[in-house]
Amino acid sequence: MRIFDPHIHMSSRTTDDYERMAAAGVRALVEPAFWLGQPRTSAGSFTDYFDSLIGWEPFRASQFGIRHHCAIALNPKEANDPRCREVLSVLPRYLAKDRVVAVGEVGYDSMTPDEDEVFAAQLALAIEHDLPVLVHTPHRDKRRGTQRTLDVVKESGIDRRRVVVDHLNEVTVGLVAGSGCWMGFSIYPDTKMSPPRMAAVLRQYGLARMLVNSAADWGRSDPLLTACTGEAMRAAEFTDDEVDQVLWRNPVEFFGQSGRLDVSSAEPPATVFAGNSIVRGGA
């Protein structure tokens, strides 16, 4: 089983997780920018974070043969903080980077006017930079948030084949299925989706435009739930080729629209990053 996790927050995971993921078949991933678990207080905090998404994390991933790409954005939660808004002006610099394959996570948290404005501005940036978009849907009032997301996407004029609406479930998938946007599902230990429920959704809605991710972060989450979903698909009598479509070919197709995705496995792992080897006991 080869796995491309299209949404995982590796900066909040340990190096051991990279090792376990590689052993489970994860060979590529996209890490979208989000918040830190506590509020940022300046744009500088974002740029240091973005620097790690294009520098340190790809290095850590390369130790285990995993190709690391990222999505860059001002997240919906912090779109509401005027101290963070100025990061919008430096986003174009990061959206031009080699490993940046999407704008994200954008979308809604509390559906405020500030979030409206920042979401629309970042959809415009995606069009300008010829990048796909990864849209987070809110935890609270999810159905209304998903509908509003689709309206804003439509209004922006972006090609909906270049948009994934993420964190869907049985209640919201139907809204997105007919929109032309891609459908993202985060598989969590307790909340959001479980592997067997995911397999049932795939049975009902088909495999096209479907992305399955672990969305693992510093919360209770599990970076191996993509692999578990592959097992659940097999148990539900999907073929190996169908598992490969959902867990590998679909994300390659979606993020490949950036023109910057590189999933060749030829690159040997870098030995040090900024002189810092994470191989304990090494030089």
Add this chain to the structure above:
Amino acid sequence: MTGGYLADVLKDQAADPAWLADAVGRVARDPAAVAGLFPAAGRRCGREPLPDPDPALTGWTVDDAARVLLLTAMPLTGAALAEQVGALYRYGDADEKRAVLRALPSVDIGDTGVGLLHDAIRTNDPRLIAAALGPYASHLDDEMWRQAVIKCVFMGIPLTVVAGLAERADGELGRMLADLDQERRAAGRTMPADAAALLSLLTSDPPARPHDQKEAG
């Protein structure tokens, strides 16, 4: 390193020469456009080492040369030029930072780029430290320059990256190398061959050595 010379070198090397020519034209008309074009140079032009470069381009890649060409095309001077160069370095990934360091001798910013060298030398990234010790390192003061040379020895960076090493290496650098050599011996470790050769060159200076020994005795 003039833009015209680099353009010649790149003519047969850039994967997409039309993109590069257009990018240079855009930067010449609108220097702010460099922010988006500079990072794109790797995927549009390629990242291979330049084949058989002249000695001034030893270790350069195609994207290094393309990025330096873009920098030299900016119609800016003085503080505005220094500010743009500084921003490209600050927001650059490691490849972009390396290209800015390589460009420093070719852009007219006097010694205002020294802060970028200090940043690069702090990083512990061998690619950046090597690029920081090119010809522009003549602007580093002696203390920082010696520290950077010793850091190369620590990190196993070949001393061939240090521009003007033979001319600038002095007795104080020799003392620092000798101390390092002593520490290494105490730990049962050795010095890299190039550092040992430099140490021997610096400490075999006939007028200084016997005098030192007499003082010590």
